[in-house]
Amino acid sequence: MAEFKELPADAPAGAKLMNWFENRFPTMFDAYRVHMAEYYAPKNFNFWYIFGSLAMLVLVIQIVTGIFLVMHYKPDAALAFASVEYIMRDVPWGWLIRYMHSTGASAFFVVVYLHMFRGLIYGSYRKPRELVWIFGCAIFLVLMAEAFMGYLLPWGQMSYWGAQVIVNLFSAIPFIGPDLALLIRGDYVVGDATLNRFFSFHVIAVPLVLLGLVTAHLLALHDVGSNNPDGVEIKSGPKGNRWSASAPADGVPFHPYYTVHDIFAVSVFLLVFSAIVFFAPEFGGYFLEYNNFIPADPLKTPSHIAPVWYFTPFYSMLRAITSEMMYVLIGCTVLGALLGVTKCKSSLFRAAVLAATALAVALMLSIDAKFWGVLVMGGAVVILFFLPWLDNSPVRSIRYRPSWHKYVYGLFVINFVVLAYLGVQPPSPVGERVSQVGTLFYFGFFLLMPWWSRMGQPLAVPSRVNFAAH
Amino acid sequence: MKQLIYGFILSLSMLGAAQAATEGIPWDKAPVNTSELGSLQNGAKLFVNYCLNCHSAAYMRYNRLQDIGLTNEQIKANLLFTTDKVGDTMKAAIDPKEAKGWFGANPPDLSVIARSRAGHGGTGADYLYTFLRSFHPDDTKATGWNNLAFPNVGMPHALWELQGKRQPVYETRQEHGHEVKLFKGWEQVSPGSMTSSQYDQAVGDLVNYLQWMGEPAQNTRFRIGVWVMVFLLIFAGIAWRLNASFWKDVK
Amino acid sequence: MSDTLSEKNEIDSSKRTWLIATGCAGTVGGVAVAIPFVSNFQPSEKAKAAGAAVEVDIAGLKPGEKLTVEWRGKPVWIIRRTSDQLDSLKKTEALLADPDSKRNPSDLTPEYARNQHRSIKPEVLVAVGICSHLGCSPIDKFQSGAQPSLPDDWLGGFLCPCHGSTFDMAGRVFRNKPAPDNLEVPPHMYLSDSKLLIGEDKKA
Numbered sequence: 001m002a003e004f005k006e007l008p009a010d011a012p013a014g015a016k017l018m019n020w021f022e023n024r025f026p027t028m029f030d031a032y033r034v035h036m037a038e039y040y041a042p043k044n045f046n047f048w049y050i051f052g053s054l055a056m057l058v059l060v061i062q063i064v065t066g067i068f069l070v071m072h073y074k075p076d077a078a079l080a081f082a083s084v085e086y087i088m089r090d091v092p093w094g095w096l097i098r099y100m101h102s103t104g105a106s107a108f109f110v111v112v113y114l115h116m117f118r119g120l121i122y123g124s125y126r127k128p129r130e131l132v133w134i135f136g137c138a139i140f141l142v143l144m145a146e147a148f149m150g151y152l153l154p155w156g157q158m159s160y161w162g163a164q165v166i167v168n169l170f171s172a173i174p175f176i177g178p179d180l181a182l183l184i185r186g187d188y189v190v191g192d193a194t195l196n197r198f199f200s201f202h203v204i205a206v207p208l209v210l211l212g213l214v215t216a217h218l219l220a221l222h223d224v225g226s227n228n229p230d231g232v233e234i235k236s237g238p239k240g241n242r243w244s245a246s247a248p249a250d251g252v253p254f255h256p257y258y259t260v261h262d263i264f265a266v267s268v269f270l271l272v273f274s275a276i277v278f279f280a281p282e283f284g285g286y287f288l289e290y291n292n293f294i295p296a297d298p299l300k301t302p303s304h305i306a307p308v309w310y311f312t313p314f315y316s317m318l319r320a321i322t323s324e325m326m327y328v329l330i331g332c333t334v335l336g337a338l339l340g341v342t343k344c345k346s347s348l349f350r351a352a353v354l355a356a357t358a359l360a361v362a363l364m365l366s367i368d369a370k371f372w373g374v375l376v377m378g379g380a381v382v383i384l385f386f387l388p389w390l391d392n393s394p395v396r397s398i399r400y401r402p403s404w405h406k407y408v409y410g411l412f413v414i415n416f417v418v419l420a421y422l423g424v425q426p427p428s429p430v431g432e433r434v435s436q437v438g439t440l441f442y443f444g445f446f447l448l449m450p451w452w453s454r455m456g457q458p459l460a461v462p463s464r465v466n467f468a469a470h
Numbered sequence: 471m472k473q474l475i476y477g478f479i480l481s482l483s484m485l486g487a488a489q490a491a492t493e494g495i496p497w498d499k500a501p502v503n504t505s506e507l508g509s510l511q512n513g514a515k516l517f518v519n520y521c522l523n524c525h526s527a528a529y530m531r532y533n534r535l536q537d538i539g540l541t542n543e544q545i546k547a548n549l550l551f552t553t554d555k556v557g558d559t560m561k562a563a564i565d566p567k568e569a570k571g572w573f574g575a576n577p578p579d580l581s582v583i584a585r586s587r588a589g590h591g592g593t594g595a596d597y598l599y600t601f602l603r604s605f606h607p608d609d610t611k612a613t614g615w616n617n618l619a620f621p622n623v624g625m626p627h628a629l630w631e632l633q634g635k636r637q638p639v640y641e642t643r644q645e646h647g648h649e650v651k652l653f654k655g656w657e658q659v660s661p662g663s664m665t666s667s668q669y670d671q672a673v674g675d676l677v678n679y680l681q682w683m684g685e686p687a688q689n690t691r692f693r694i695g696v697w698v699m700v701f702l703l704i705f706a707g708i709a710w711r712l713n714a715s716f717w718k719d720v721k
Numbered sequence: 722m723s724d725t726l727s728e729k730n731e732i733d734s735s736k737r738t739w740l741i742a743t744g745c746a747g748t749v750g751g752v753a754v755a756i757p758f759v760s761n762f763q764p765s766e767k768a769k770a771a772g773a774a775v776e777v778d779i780a781g782l783k784p785g786e787k788l789t790v791e792w793r794g795k796p797v798w799i800i801r802r803t804s805d806q807l808d809s810l811k812k813t814e815a816l817l818a819d820p821d822s823k824r825n826p827s828d829l830t831p832e833y834a835r836n837q838h839r840s841i842k843p844e845v846l847v848a849v850g851i852c853s854h855l856g857c858s859p860i861d862k863f864q865s866g867a868q869p870s871l872p873d874d875w876l877g878g879f880l881c882p883c884h885g886s887t888f889d890m891a892g893r894v895f896r897n898k899p900a901p902d903n904l905e906v907p908p909h910m911y912l913s914d915s916k917l918l919i920g921e922d923k924k925a
Contacts, residue, residue: 043720068761085529085581088685090766093757095687096694242719252720263743264713267706274702278695285588293586293684295579470717531766557770701753705746712739 035222038244040251041258042228044465048122049229050265051115057266058108059214063207065101073153075199077192080155081295099281105147106287107273109310112140120387121409123396124227130388132224135217137385142213144381146206147310149198152190156292157302163198164190165305169318172371189298230465231397237464250465286424304426312423313416314377317442319427320435321373328436329372330364333357336447376439383446390446393453395461402456408445415441494619495653497591500599501674504682505689507539513679514538516672518549518560520628521580524569527560529581530683537686538679573613573624584677584684595681602629602673606637607659618653633669634662774920776912779845787861789850792919796850796858797907799917806863806890807844809876810837813889818896822903829853831922834906839891847909847919848892850879853902857883863890879904 004023007016022029072091074083087094116136119125125133152163167190171181186193225235225248234248241249252258282288286309291302307315321329337357341350364372395401398409419438422431503509514535517527533556535545542556550556551563566576587594601619605627608616613626618638627633636656643650664672682688764772772793779799782788785806788799814820814837822830822839833841840846850858859879867873870880871887878889884899892904908922 064758068758071761072765082529086765086767088687089529089534090531092760092763092765094761094765095685095691096757097761099691257716257720260709260713260716264706264709267702267709271699271702271706274695274698278691278698281691282585282588290586290588290594293582467720469721470714531770533770534766555770555773557766557773701746701750705743705750708739708742708746712736712743715735715739718735 035218036255036259037253038247039222039254040234040241040244040247041226041254042234042248042465043250043252043257044228044230044467045226045258045261046229048114048118049226050262050269051111051118053262053265054111054269055108055115056214057269058104058111059210061100061104062108065097065104066203066207068097069101070203075153075196077155077195077296080153080195084154096277099277102288103273103277103281103283105150106283106308106310107276108143109147112143113310116140116384117413121398122227122229123231123391123393123398125388126391126396127388128224129221129227132217132220133388134385135213135220137381139210139213139217140384141381142206142210144311146202146210147308149202149206151308152195152198153202154292155195155296156289157294157296157300158289158292158305158308160190160296160298161301161305162307163194166307167194169374169377172368172374174367174371177371191298227396228465229397230399230462231395232462232465234465250467306424306426309420309424312421313419314380314423316419316423316435317380317439318373318377319423320432320439321369321376322432322436323369325436325439326364326369326372328440330361332440333360333364376443380439380442383443387446387449390449391453392450393458395458397461400459400461402458404456405453408452411441412445415445494617494621495600495604497596497600497619498603499592500595500677500681502593502595502678502681504678506678509675509678510538510682511540512672513675513677513682514540514549516629516676517580517679517683520676522551522560522562524562524564524573524577524628525580526562526577527581527683528579530560530686532556532558532560534686538682575624577625580680580683582684584681593681594684595677598680599673599677602676603633603670605630605633606656607635629669629673630662632662632664632672635659772920774918777917777919778915779917780915782845784844785863790919792907797919798846798848798850800846800848800890802838802844802846802890806877807838809865809878810889810891812876813878813893813895816895817889817893818898818901819903820893822893824902829902829905831906831908833922837891839893839903839906841909841911845917846891847906847917849905849907851905852881852883852886852900853894853904854881854884854886854898854900857881859886859888859904862887 005019007019011019069087072083072087072094074080084098087098089095119133119136148163148166152159167181167184170184171177173180182188184194185191186197225233228234232250234250238249239246241247241251243253276283276287282290289308291304294302306312334357337353340353344350344353393401393405398406415438419435419442422435422438425431532545532550532554533542535549536542540549546556554561562577564577570576584594584598587597589597591597597619601617604618605615606618607614610616611622613624615623615626615630617623617625617627636658639654639657640651641654643652658666662669685691775790775792775797777788777790777799779788779801782799782801784801784803786801789796790799791797820837822835826835830839838844838846839848852859859881862868862871862875862880863877865876868875870885876889878887879892880887881900886898886900887895888900888904889895892906894900894903907919909917909919910922912918
C-alpha cells in the first residue's frame, strides 16, 4: 500500500479510475507501455510488414466465427454434413459465418506464406531473432495440423478421403506406422471416432497451443526488437527521437503510428476478404472444394482427389518421391558425403560421415519410396527451422545482397507456386518430372545455402535505415 | 418440314470434338438466373413433381420457397404431399433400401447437387442442364436408359414424357490411324409433350431452381456484399487519411 | 522540435478530424458486424418449424374427456367439460387466488379467454398442463368429493403432485397453494367447429 500512487482530490473521475487499476494491476499498464506506446519499431516498414498483424486478425476471425459455428455443428459422422447445411440454411446468418470461416482458413495461409516470405527476404530469422523464427515455424506446423483437422469436420468426400490419405501417411513409418495410424484414427478406418477427436483438437486443444505459440512469438520479438527492410539494427544506431531520449533514433512508437497504419491495412485486407466471402466464397473450387458437397462415402473415392491448395506444394514433393527418384536421392546423399569428407580434415569426422552415408544408402535401398516421400514432405517443413544456421551471407537483407540473389529468391517463389499447381493437378508423367526437379530445387535452396549465400559481392549496407517522409 | 426440324435440332445440338466414352460429352451452358422468380417457381414445380419421388432434398425446407415469391398457402396447395407440413424438409417418398435394389444405388440427395457437380467442364448447373437433356434409350441397361453426360447412369429418364425419346447420332472418322466415333447430334425417335425448345426451357427452369436450392442465401449474399464493399471502400479511404495525418510528423 | 504553434494546431486538428471520422465509421462497421453474430443466437428455421402451430381434431372428444397434444415441447390439454364441471366454476370462485385471471394476462390468458370458463367455447378448455409453481404437470382429479391431498368439498380439477397446488376445471389456481398463477391458456383458434389450431390465434 505504501507504493500506491495517490491523485489529488480534484482529479477527473476517469483519471482516478485508471489510477485505481494502475495501483492494483500495474502489469497491464506496463504491458501497454512495453508493447504498444513505448515499443519503438523501425520507421521504414513497408508493405511486407503488414502480414504479421493480418495473421493475428485472421486468427481472431477464425476463433470468433468458430465459436459461433460450434453452437450449431454436430460432431457425429451421421449428423455432421447435415449440420453444416443446417448452418447454411436454417441458422440466422449461418451462411455468412460459415463462409467467413472457410475463407479465413485459406486467407490464413495466404497471409502466413507472405509473412514467412518477408522473413526470408529481409533476414528476419537471423541473430538475434532465431527464436522468433523458430516459434514462427512451430506456428506454421501447428497451423497445418489445425487446418487439416478442421477440414475433416464438414464430413464431405474430400474431408473423408483427405483424412484417410494423410493418416495413412503415418502408417508408412517403419515398425510403428500402422499402430500409430490406428492410434490417430481411433479405428481401423477414418470414422466417427476420428471425427470426434479431431473436433476436440481443432476446437480447443490446438487453438490453445496456437495462442501460446503466438504469444511466445510476439514476446520474443518485442524482447529483441523488430527487423526492417534494410536489415539495419535500429538499436545499434543513434539514440534519441521525438518521443524519447533513450529510444532508437530510427524508431517510432508502435502506438499510434503502426496501430493507425494497421487500421488502414486491415481495411484493405477486409475489402479483399469480403469480396471473396460475398461474391466468390468457393473461389473456383479452391477454398470450398466441389467434391466436399457430397457426403462422405467410405466405399467410393472421388476420381480426382487432392489436398486443399495450401498443402499442395508439400503434396507435390510427396508424390515426386518415386522408386526412380530414390536413386537420385541416393546420388545426392553420396555427393553430400563426398563434399563433407573432402571439406573436413578430422579423420574421425570423415569416418562418421562415411558410416552414416552407408547406413542412409542401405536404408534408402531397403525401405519403400512411400516412406521417404513422407519424410521428404515433413522435411520440407522441418528444414525451415534450420534457416538461421543455413544462411551464411554477411548481409541480412536482400536489398544489399548481390543482385543475382534476388533471382534465386524469385526462382524459389516460382518453384513453390509450380509445385503448388502440380499438386492440384492429377498426376502426369510431365508433372512428375517437373515436381521432382522442383523438390530438388527446394531442398537445394536450403541445403546449399551455406555456400551460395556467401557467394557474390554484397552491396554496402547503410548505417541508418532508408526512409522517405510520407 | 420434319427434315428442317430435325436438321435444326441437329445443328443446335452440334457439339465439338471426339470424346472418350467414360468422360461424357462437353457441357452446354445452363441459362441460370437465380433472380428470375418465375423461372424458379416453375423449376420448383417440376422438381416436386418429377424428382421428389425418388430424390430427397433433405436440407431444403418447404416454407423456404417463400424466398422465391410463393406464399405458404401456395406452397401448401401446390407443392406439398398430403402428409408433409410446410415447415418440413423435402424428403423423398421412396425407401432408400428399395431404391438401391431398383437402381443399383440410392438416388443421391439433391439439396447441394448444383454445387457438387462443378468441374473443369463448367458449373454444376451446366452439368445438370446437359445431363437432363442427354438421356437416350438403351436396351442393354436395366432401366432402359443411358446418358451421354453420365455414361451408365443408374437413373431412368424421369422427364421422358416431356422430352420424348431421342437417339444420339454418331459419325465414324479415322483419326491417328484408328476409328473414332464423333457425336454429331440428336435424332428425335418419338415425340414428347414438349417441343425441343420448350423442353430446354423447362430444364433450364429446373436447373435454375436446383442452382438456387443449392444455396438459397446466394441472392442475399450478393446484395449485402455490394453494401459491404461500398462501406469498406469508404472506411479504407478514411483510414488512409488517418494514417497520413499521423505519418506526416515522421521525418 | 521547433514546430510553430500554428503547425502544431494544424497537425492536431487533422489527426482529430480523421480520428473522429474513423471512430464513427468504425462504430457503424462494428454494429453491422455484430448484427449477424447476435442474430445467430435466434431460434433457427428448424426450431421455428418445430414450434409451429398444431392442428387437433376434437370431433371425437366426448364430454368429460381430455386430449393431450404437444406444442413447443409442452403438454397442452383439451378438455370437453360436462355441464356439472362448468357449474363448478361458479362455486369455486371464492376459493381461488385469481378468479378473473387478472394476473399477467398478456402471458397467461389471451383476450378471448378472459372469462369465467377461460376459453372460446364454454365447454372446451385449452390449457398448458404445466403448474405455474415449478413446472411439473398436474394430475387429473375430475371426480368430486374427498380424496387424499384434496379438501372435502372438492368439485373436480387438477392436483400437482410435486408440491400440492390445486386448480379448478378452468385451470384457475386455488388460494394458499405454492403455485402463484392460473394455468396458461395458449394462443389458439378454431379452424372449424371440430378443428382446433393451437399456437396461433386470429391476431397473429
